[in-house]
Amino acid sequence: xxxxxxxxxxxxxxxxxxxxxxxxxxxxxxxxxxxxxxxxxxxxxxxxxxxxxxxxxxxxxxxxxxxxxxxxxxxxxxxxxxxxxxxxxxxxxxxxxxxxxxxxxxxxxxxxxxxxxxxxxxxxxxxxxxxxxxxxxxxxxxxxxxxxxxxxxxxxxxxxxxxxxxxxxxxxxxxxxxxxxxxxxxxxxxxxxxxxxxxxxxxxxxxxxxxxxxxxxxxxxxxxxxxxxxxxxxxxxxxxxxxxxxxxxxxxxxxxxxxxxxxxxxxxxxxxxxxxxxxxxxxxxxxxxxxxxxxxxxxxxxxxxxxxxxxxxxxxxxxxxxxxxxxxxx
Amino acid sequence: xxxxxxxxxxxxxxxxxxxxxxxxxxxxxxxxxxxxxxxxxxxxxxxxxxxxxxxxxxxxxxxxxxxxxxxxxxxxxxxxxxxxxxxxxxxxxxxxxxxxxxxxxxxxxxxxxxxxxxxxxxxxxxxxxxxxxxxxxxxxxxxxxxxxxxxxxxxxxxxxxxxxxxxxxxxxxxxxxxxxxxxxxxxxxxxxxxxxxxxxxxxxxxxxxxxxxxxxxxxxxxxxxxxxxxxxxxxxxxxxxxxxxxxxxxxxxxxxxxxxxxxxxxxxxxxxxxxxxxxxxxxxxxxxxxxxxxxxxxxxxxxxxxxxxxxxxxxxxxxxxxxxxxxxxxxxxxxxxxxxxxxxxxxxxxxxxxxxxxxxxxxxxxxxxxxxxxxxxxxxxxxxxxxxxxxxxxxxxxxxxxxxxxxxxxxxxxxxxxxxxxxxxxxxxxxxxxxxxxxxxxxxxxxxx
Numbered sequence: 001x002x003x004x005x006x007x008x009x010x011x012x013x014x015x016x017x018x019x020x021x022x023x024x025x026x027x028x029x030x031x032x033x034x035x036x037x038x039x040x041x042x043x044x045x046x047x048x049x050x051x052x053x054x055x056x057x058x059x060x061x062x063x064x065x066x067x068x069x070x071x072x073x074x075x076x077x078x079x080x081x082x083x084x085x086x087x088x089x090x091x092x093x094x095x096x097x098x099x100x101x102x103x104x105x106x107x108x109x110x111x112x113x114x115x116x117x118x119x120x121x122x123x124x125x126x127x128x129x130x131x132x133x134x135x136x137x138x139x140x141x142x143x144x145x146x147x148x149x150x151x152x153x154x155x156x157x158x159x160x161x162x163x164x165x166x167x168x169x170x171x172x173x174x175x176x177x178x179x180x181x182x183x184x185x186x187x188x189x190x191x192x193x194x195x196x197x198x199x200x201x202x203x204x205x206x207x208x209x210x211x212x213x214x215x216x217x218x219x220x221x222x223x224x225x226x227x228x229x230x231x232x233x234x235x236x237x238x239x240x241x242x243x244x245x246x247x248x249x250x251x252x253x254x255x256x257x258x259x260x261x262x263x264x265x266x267x268x269x270x271x272x273x274x275x276x277x278x279x280x281x282x283x284x285x286x287x288x289x290x291x292x293x294x295x296x297x298x299x300x301x302x303x304x305x306x307x308x309x310x311x312x313x314x315x316x317x318x319x320x321x322x323x324x325x326x327x328x329x330x
Numbered sequence: 331x332x333x334x335x336x337x338x339x340x341x342x343x344x345x346x347x348x349x350x351x352x353x354x355x356x357x358x359x360x361x362x363x364x365x366x367x368x369x370x371x372x373x374x375x376x377x378x379x380x381x382x383x384x385x386x387x388x389x390x391x392x393x394x395x396x397x398x399x400x401x402x403x404x405x406x407x408x409x410x411x412x413x414x415x416x417x418x419x420x421x422x423x424x425x426x427x428x429x430x431x432x433x434x435x436x437x438x439x440x441x442x443x444x445x446x447x448x449x450x451x452x453x454x455x456x457x458x459x460x461x462x463x464x465x466x467x468x469x470x471x472x473x474x475x476x477x478x479x480x481x482x483x484x485x486x487x488x489x490x491x492x493x494x495x496x497x498x499x500x501x502x503x504x505x506x507x508x509x510x511x512x513x514x515x516x517x518x519x520x521x522x523x524x525x526x527x528x529x530x531x532x533x534x535x536x537x538x539x540x541x542x543x544x545x546x547x548x549x550x551x552x553x554x555x556x557x558x559x560x561x562x563x564x565x566x567x568x569x570x571x572x573x574x575x576x577x578x579x580x581x582x583x584x585x586x587x588x589x590x591x592x593x594x595x596x597x598x599x600x601x602x603x604x605x606x607x608x609x610x611x612x613x614x615x616x617x618x619x620x621x622x623x624x625x626x627x628x629x630x631x632x633x634x635x636x637x638x639x640x641x642x643x644x645x646x647x648x649x650x651x652x653x654x655x656x657x658x659x660x661x662x663x664x665x666x667x668x669x670x671x672x673x674x675x676x677x678x679x680x681x682x683x684x685x686x687x688x689x690x691x692x693x694x695x696x697x698x699x700x701x702x703x704x705x706x707x708x709x710x711x712x713x714x715x716x717x718x719x720x721x722x723x724x725x726x727x728x729x730x731x732x733x734x735x736x737x738x739x740x741x742x743x744x745x746x747x748x749x750x751x752x753x754x755x756x757x758x759x760x761x762x763x764x765x766x767x768x769x770x771x772x773x774x775x776x777x778x779x
Contacts, residue, residue: 062493070425073424073425074423074425077499077500077503078499078503079476079489079492079503079506080476081474081475081476082424082425082428082474082475082476083474085407085425085428085429085432087356087407096425099474101476101489102489102492102493102499103493103496103499104499104503
């Protein structure tokens with residue numbers, strides 16, 4: 001594994017995120033690598049609010065480091081050594097860092113925001129941890145942001161959509177966003193420090209600010225931007241903005257840049273139209289998508305054919321797709 | 331009892347001093363905010379003699395060493411709840427035992443670091459070696475914790491079985507948890523006699539953090555050690571207001587320091603508008619509080635008399651929030667000073683332009699009467715005013731004022747309280763509408779004829 005951090009994200013509940021985490025943890029080389037596991041704390045999500053089922057415990061192996069809340073630490077079912085208690089409070093108490101001295105089960109509930117998660121990970125890396133695995137929040141991509149973790153695995157499945165065509169196209173859209181190309185090194189250097197506003201770089205390479213504060217503003221005007229090379233949106237990129245860019249003749253040749261895929265909130269339809277019109281969308285940071293896993297069973301009992309699903313999805317995204325449950329059974 | 335947190339938002343600028351203080355731990359900040367104002371000379375002397383040692387220490391040792399110490403102090407956590415539980419004889423859980431061990435090792439580390447530079451005993455840190463031994467049965471000397479195998483042979487056996495038979499883990503954990511609880515009970519019982527020492531170690535580390543931060547602040551802002559005045563008179567040379575000075579420096583301007591002396595005799599400061607009278611009062615208030623909370627003083631030298639209570643009355647904006655008119659709020663504030671002056675306490679009252687918001691006739695009467703009422707009480711009074719009043723027994727100081735177009739902020743002693751008539755000139759220098767100013771000038775001339 002070439003990356004120092006891995007985030008596992010589920011597109012919906014019951015898409016098999018926990019299975020996927022389990023699969024990964026079971027196969028990591030604990031003997032030769034120092035590994036830490038945490039979760040982006042979904043505060044209080046010990047019980048699934050929808051299905052009223054208990055949040056699954058994670059099985060850790062001897063020697064793994066982990067971060068969880070005080071409350072869940074007290075409920076641990078393994079022997080572990082306390083290493084740190086943070087000052088940061090979550091609704092389940094402070095975040096506790098420990099090392100498993102035996103294998104066993106633990107409920108994970110780590111730092112509650114992306115920035116505090118990042119602080120925790122930095123602290124781990126400083127103390128010699130080589131890989132941090134993050135149990136990402138459901139339908140919240142923040143923990144998979146390249147600003148937080150270098151690589152990711154995406155879990156999808158019938159719970160996300162029971163219609164195979166929809167499931168494949170919706171998942172392919174996310175994968176396409178995750179895999180957006182990086183813009184030029186020069187642009188990255190120029191744009192990285194800008195964390196808000198809308199900006200453009202002209203043919204001379206000069207950076208200009210637009211009056212609009214965000215891409216959500218209604219009164220955005222692209223005047224005097226005939227020589228715009230790159231248009232950068234530091235915050236969220238939404239449909240309305242993308243449509244305006246697409247319909248603006250003077251921006252035909254311009255490359256659109258966003259911070260990373262977690263900032264893109266456009267529908268597949270708008271994005272398609274944008275690309276068809278010759279539009280280009282690039283990012284400043286990207287995380288490496290390692291694999292996609294599927295759970296063909298939806299909680300309502302509907303089951304898609306696993307092989308067909310894996311095959312079609314793999315074809316659509318050009319990446320290996322795994323049905324972990326099926327693989328395990330075989 | 332006044333605590334720092336009660337006066338921190340005073341308009342004199344204490345908040346700025348706290349914000350500029352580079353404390354390492356949140357616990358030290360809480361401890362500092364909770365600390366009571368000192369009202370005894372010996373207490374203040376003792377406090378400054380500790381701070382003096384820290385200033386020498388900061389001057390002598392190199393920065394990497396200070397950084398190591400600061401980094402250590404970052405690890406100071408607020409474990410008061412744990413200590414309280416320990417005192418009450420409760421059984422501590424793993425996290426609490428970890429906290430105790432972490433603190434004990436931290437205290438030993440800080441004591442060792444300070445000891446290397448002859449700082450041992452400047453702030454007494456209780457020796458917690460026995461606590462460390464209890465919580466570190468294998469002598470690993472690292473601040474991690476669990477119920478170690480060495481505490482109980484049976485526990486060790488169970489854990490060996492757990493590793494060999496993961497399928498029996500739940501059953502074995504259940505058996506182990508009972509043994510672990512026995513160990514926790516035993517550890518808590520052993521630690522119980524050290525609860526007070528642990529508490530003192532935590533406070534000692536907070537004091538070290540605070541003193542180190544105060545020492546670095548003294549160097550950074552150019553603050554001085556004060557001397558406790560024995561004769562009830564406070565004397566400042568080249569006094570300045572750090573926040574105003576920093577704001578001026580940001581504009582490329584310089585703060586003109588002021589010399590000032592006042593005792594039991596009431597002091598009246600008059601002077602032109604924009605002459606810095608209010609800044610003088612703010613600085614005096616700030617210095618007095620810094621002194622009684624043991625900070626460095628923003629002056630070249632300072633001799634300060636200890637006071638039981640400090641009153642700073644400034645027509646402040648907060649009164650609007652309380653639903654009082656500015657006049658009513660001011661009257662109530664000054665009323666509190668008069669009431670307190672009748673109790674047997676040493677007061678310092680600093681009053682900025684009393685009765686400024688009412689008509690000059692009644693205003694002057696109120697100010698003259700206030701001077702008479704407060705004169706002869708066991709207090710120091712410094713008051714600014716624009717009214718022409720009979721100074722009575724008061725000593726009068728005047729801001730030198732506008733000279734050749736520039737403001738001289740220094741204070742000079744004058745024989746009477748006659749106020750300068752420079753308002754129109756100053757307004758003119760500000761570029762205020764000439765029709766307005768000239769009409770006012772004409773009115774003044776016609777009334778004096």
